[in-house]
Amino acid sequence: MQNESVIRRRDLLALIGTVAGSSAMYHAMTSLGFASESAYKGPLKLAGDVKGASVLVLGAGLAGMTAALELRKAGYKVQILEFNSRAGGRNWSIRGGDSFVELGGFRQTSQFEQGLYLNPGPWRIPYHHRALLDYCRRLNVTLEPFIQLNHNAYLHATRAFGGKPQRFRSIKADFQGGVSELLAKVTQQGRLDETVGKEDQEILLQSLRDWGALDRDYKYNANLVSAEFRGYARDPGGGLMGDPLPSEPIPLQELLRSRMWRYLQTFARYDFQTTMFQPVGGMDMIGKAFAREVGDLIRYGAKVTQIQQNGSGVTVSYVDTASPSTVQQATADWCICTIPLPILSQLPVDVSAPMKSAIDSVPYAASVKIGLQFKRRFWEEDDAIYGGISYTDLPIRQIAYPNYGFNRGGRGILLGAYMYGGANSFEFTAMTPAERVASAVEFGAAIHPQYRNEFENGVAVAWHRVPFTLGCAGEWTEATRAQHYRNLCQIDGRIVLAGEHASQLPAWQEGAILSALDVISRLHERVVKT
């Protein structure tokens, strides 16, 4: 690879097409951002005679309810068994007065003010999750923007800048400026002559000045050009308020050592690019909208204890969570099981050895979310942070600001901690809910000292202690996917699994829905053809 720098993307694609065939080229195009963006092909059309077939769906989360909605529409007889006394599963919002008992018996009753909520599970929807967006549209779920990137939110590192949080916009501008200055320097020294032609070097310098906010001499300095990106020491005003003053950039060396650059790319990832959405009023508006469609099919408070099948159908044993001594049974021709794998792996299930092995081999990620209510929206009033996320290397990892009720007086709720995977997720899970909340307040005060005076109450959800999942979401590795994924997704006799764990988008609601759509398409094909 001597000349890799001169190869253009189109040439690369042509080369891949020639050497490896069109499917490889399609794959490459997809990974380079061309071609289809979504696996979703629009509303499902299940044509043909279903011959009175019945389907038992286990779990009334988004996967289960998507399956039920579409199957009933196609003429199937559908029944859903749900462990909880509500629909939605991990699609869940906690509001004032809501009570929740986690494993171990720790009860929390939310004291959130009316109108405020915490989404302990999914909380944002990428623009390319077309299936979920389509269901929101069809089921009349109103969306609003989810602010993922806020240039005025903070980046915080315990051992950098004396622990003082920095504005995202300053770090971003200074990193771009510092790197641009460096690259401009080596360009001008002729050190790129062998890889970049003279004419292109001129364009490169122009682009670096533009992208890095460099001055006439290709230096990144405190001036009103860099201030337009990193912010001012004194903002432009009116009349005789005084001239705007530039702010002082952070030297590149200090910025590099702060490690704060590692947060910059978070916002550029496909999953987190703007525009993102959230339902108005809480994520559970989606679960509730589905339940309006299929709620009459749901048997609540049903804890599944065994799943059996034979050549003619499935029999599922379950107990009512209120009177667990009596075992009841539900039967159907087919079973779509969306029960999370930590639970399903413990049940006696009649499936083939490869599927059983797959069910046993996918651990669930540890994750914790903590909602904190404050007397006033100081992040807006004092810090001018309207929505978005601050990142920190403290165990709380993130502070996310509400993306609703902007610029309004009164109380507000912050997401005071969000860990996903890693040691801190387990450490917070091992605490009592009260301890988690107290720690989130303690840590968060390092970024927002207002915490100490304004904090009122909080709710902490640690997903490994959630009785209906025993974990947050399927945690696949390259190795487990290679070994088990196809086995997990097969139709095994009359049983098939669906849910985010049976998708390539683990932990996303889109994965749950796409998994369900894929499963019912395959199942329907089998039913119609036999």
Place this chain on the structure above:
Amino acid sequence: MMMRTATSVVAALALLSATAALGQDSGAGKRTFSSGYRFVEMTGEELFANVCQGCHMPDATGASGAGTYPSLAGNKNLEAAGYPVFLVINGRRGMPAFGDMMTDGQIAAVVNYLRTHFSNNYQDAVTTKDVQDARR
């Protein structure tokens, strides 16, 4: 090498009106927090209190919802030390794999702690070498 620094916080429970009920807790009010992906807790007692008890509960008796976290108290499955060592390294079913998050010494420490507490009394201690050998 991973960073080995830890942040300690004295949870000021008394000062804060969290809504959650106070449950029993084996931590002594002072908690250790790891700074990276791996755990910094070194003793079996601390590893149990900061990791295992998340699911198996402070008294190790487990919990039950739609599924169950097994009780580790007086648990005969701990008799053969290789079994808990294998489970901690590789995980299985609801149990996550901790092989990448703990050193051989940490895994030996937490397994030894479990096998000598909570009505378990298995005196044949696991060594770091045993854990190393159990890794593939």
